[in-house]
Amino acid sequence: MSGAVPEEHVRAAALQWLSEVTFDGTVPVTRDQLSNDFSVGGFRFPLVDAGRGIRRPAGWSTALSVLTAVPKGSRGPVYDDAEGPDGYHRYKLRRDARGAAENEGLRTAMTRQTPLIWFKGLAPSVYQAIFPVYLMAEEDELSQFVMALTEEQRRLWPTSSRFEENLRRYLLTTTRRRLHQPVFAYRVMQAYGTRCAVCSLGHRELLDAAHIVPDAxxxxxAVVTNGLALCKIHHAAYDRHILGIRPDYTVEIHQRLLEEIDGPMLRHGLQDHHGRTLMTIPTARAQRPDPDRLHRRYDLFRQA
Structure with missing residues (x-):
């Protein structure tokens, strides 16, 4: 089948499918989904290979995806992919006989600037899809590729290895944000059972992992005790100090909103929660919101 449909069409269809399934990369996917749920031309087309970190479909000139797995019983990836001193991520080559063709598929993708998909392990068989990513250079002595995680990083890739410190810091920040925020969101959603802390809404596509104290x-x-699972309306209200949460988990709505008369969304979505305790909190005490951070944020709410 891979020869029946041009690889660029399959790649475009895969990117579109991932965008829909992951809500533009905000919702994790499982290995089972990646192996069985995507099809093109009426045929199942796996987006990952069993036992391999690089997916270069048979007959293709370039790779389709790369994967960093978390093995069973481990808390982190088995490979030592990491951010470089220039702020760009690195992806390790496969250094064995079976990996030669796969590595060549990555080199071709780098030369042609073909978009790739990176499946970054969050837990065993659970991945964050980061796409599109681009390979910008090969560091042969270190057996790794330089990877741009955003279109902006791709445009900023320098012809020289020298960086201004501000640019280096900016690139490192954007790389870490794209890598660490999904892990934070995944852990917060697990802790809260994928439900809004304020209203208990359970639709993942309508939920965010909100910071109590902003990450900057x-x-x-980016730890669970500095996080809250909030639906998008309560996240926006929390960020704008319309909604506050006391250290004892009591919700307050700003007085100016309590005095307004509007439609049912204002009444049921915000006003009715005033004075109520959070509807959802983590079962494990070690994962519950940090009272000191809540107090710090609540003071800002009271000053607003």
């Missing part, structure tokens, strides 16, 4: 501030680490 001191104390804003």
């Amino acid at each position: 501030e001191e104390g804003g680490a």
Whole structure:
């Protein structure tokens, strides 16, 4: 089948399918989905290979995807992919006889600037789809490729290895944000059972992992105790200090909203939650919102 449909058409269809299934990369996918759920031309077309980190379909000149797995019983990926000092991510080549053709598929993708898909392991057989990504250079002495994770990074790739410090810091920040935010979101959703802390809405596509203390501030680490699972309306209200959460998990709505008369969304979506405790909190005490961080954020709400 791979020869019946041009590889560029399959690639485009795969990117479109992933965009729909993952809601533009915000929802994780499982290995079972990636192996069985995508089809093109009426035929199943796996997006990953069993036991291999690089997917170069038979007859293709370029690779389709790369994968960084989390093995069973482990908390992190088995491979040592990492951010480089220039702020770009690195992906390790496969250094064995079976990997020669796969590595060549990556080199061809780099030369042609073909978009790739990166499946980054969040847990065993669970992945965050990061796409499209591009290979910008090969560092043969280190057996790795330089990977741009955003279109902006691709445009900024320098012809020189020298970087201004501000640019290096910016690139490192964007790389880490794209890599670490999905892990944070995955863990927060697990802790809250994929339900909004305020209203218990359970549709993942309508939920966000919100920081209590913003990640750009001191104390804003991407840890579950600094996170809340919030539906999009309550996340927006929390960010704009319309909705506050006390350290004892009581919800407050700003007085100016309580005095307004509007439609049912205002009444049921916000006003009715005033004075109520959070409807959903993690079962494990170690994962519950940090009271000190809640107090810090609640003070900002009261000042608004």
